[in-house]
Amino acid sequence: MNWINNVVRPKIQRVFNKKQQTPDNLWHKCSSCGEMIFHRDLEAAMRVCPNCDHHMRLGTKERFATLFDKNDYQIIATDAVALDPLKFRDQKKYPDRLKEARTKTGRDDAVTVAHGPLDGVETVIAIEDFSFMGGSLGMAAGEAVIKGAEVALEKKAPYILFTAAGGARMQEGILSLMQMPRTTVALQLLREAGLPFIVVLTDPTTGGVLASYAMLGDVHVAEPKALIGFSGRRVIEQTIREKLPDDFQSAEFQLEHGMVDMIVHRHKMKDTLARLVRLMTHRPRSAKQQSANVPATVAVSSAP
Template sequence: MNWINNVVRPKIQRVFTKKQQTPDNLWHKCPSCGEMIFHRDLDAAQRVCPACDHHMRIGTKERFAALFDRGEYQLVDVGQVVLDPLKFRDQKKYPDRLKEARAKTGREDAVSVAHGPLDDVETVIAVEDFAFMGGSLGMAAGEAIIKGAEKALELKAPYILFTAAGGARMQEGILSLMQMPRTTVALQLLREAGVPFIVVLTDPTTGGVLASYAMLGDIHIAEPKALIGFSGRRVIEQTIREKLPDDFQSAEFQFDHGMIDMIVHRHKMKETLARLVRLLTHRPRSPKQGSANVPATVATPSAS
């Protein structure tokens, strides 16, 4: 046996010919300008492109961490709903689609609710995650928004809702559409109790979501260039037989036409919301108060 040729040389060759496994998620391409951004730089910028200022979609945990003081908050228990009330099936069974979405996002459904300090003011925040079946409004999402309103009433705390949705969830049919009046009633209770409700419209907010709770806030804010509209552009053009403006249904277009109150950059969102919360709750900010964001810590979900 030739020990050099049969043992040593193959081992040396394997060392020098072994391919380096490089993760494929270290760099992200901006969908607006094409700039390649290192993943840590993108996370530090709250997923805002440093080259063109394009606001990419952001996850629920990242949103909570950027808003609550020191990243400290408690999740609100939003309860359970019937998994597949209509036994719906298209190309896949509805429960299978839910399992895929839950595995992909790590969330039970599209809407998550938490409460904690925002500039030292106890605040309830709900976030709609577009990554979960397009943020579609179903029974679970509607129930979560209602539970958030109930928690805000219980704590007498401002309620802030971040929307991102393609509309109602077709797999739940009429039960999905019923969430529009249900959430409307819950938000009306907030108004009657004098509890502030602020809506932040993010990209995209469309369909039945825009036609219900997304437009019932005391104040409406939008992120730059977010898509905000009820029907799709092509459907509207075919209906009215006219060419729509290039910026139609953008946040800037809606602001110019009085549909929203302000457009706020993501880096200024916490500062703006804190100022509005204090204004609406008549709580002036002490000059000695300050808040800083660090990686989020999540407490055990509290009963709602």
């Protein structure tokens, strides 16, 4: 009996424990084509499906790593805002929802701002993360967008904003809607100072975000097949009593109708933004661009 308890049982338990310790997220299924992709291959591809080229959503930290030179950047701290100004509660208390989102993402709120070199040019970049309460625009997110504009003014640097949002944050009511004019005013100061403001629309960009700072860029770039629109398809169809095209509100549809300037593949995003920044700030092409014989102008492009 001692031999069974002391030798056999521990060995069996170790075998089962090893199986339980094996991560269950080693493979990811593409939501577009159903292809199973090994997690390291997916990360190396910047979360772009190697089979169908579908652009999956990219986290804040991963997005910064694809943009700043040698992943060298500094996070810009934003001013604190009231935690629960309306004492809002639906199925859960608003502070509880915030706590869950912060634990899940490791972020204070939906928008994170950083500055660092983009192809050697000091640039301010803000990332709106859809995984944080649907990237919804609240007071903290609005404050972050404004802080990014202020730092860009201070450093006389271009400002790039990646959007991904379901709209305004209902738990903050009118205070959330007030972020639309506040961010608009901050971005107008950038325009008056002659500093570039580039918007990159990622999947999805909708609601009050699209109705404010997402459409105020000097140049509007979109990722392939990103959902871009104010209201949902069903709401619009019920309002106008017409059937909408299948590709309605896609990045390609918006490009065709003049709402965005170009569609850029994620693998080419950094190079494209670097060329735009140098062109708009009247800087010479970098050594990398010259060696690659990259043209000085940036043409409208689409995903390969």
